[in-house]
Amino acid sequence: MKRAERMLMKLIIFHLAALIAAQAFMQQPAVKPYVSKAIRYEGVNRQTVSEWLETFK
Template sequence: MKTMERWLLKVVLIQLVLLLTVQITLHLTKGELFLSKVVQYEGVNNMSIEEWIETFKQKD
């Protein structure tokens, strides 16, 4: 059972390192701009910053 636990721990640590590496790489290279479709779904990709902020303001 000890060998299985060590093997599982190694797999979890490798996954954590890979996750952090990819997240940091995407954040530093602005790669999420090319991978994220949220801006297109929200319909704010061709707006100025003032119009973009206005779409997220709550109406009274």
């Protein structure tokens, strides 16, 4: 049982690190147009940031 608990803790720590890395990656302004589906669906991918923020209001 101790081995399973150790393995589970390693998986939890790995998952947390991967989640934090993915969130940090998503915060990069150069990456947002490629990963955000809302930008493609709303058709605001050629507007300035202030223009497409107005679209979501």
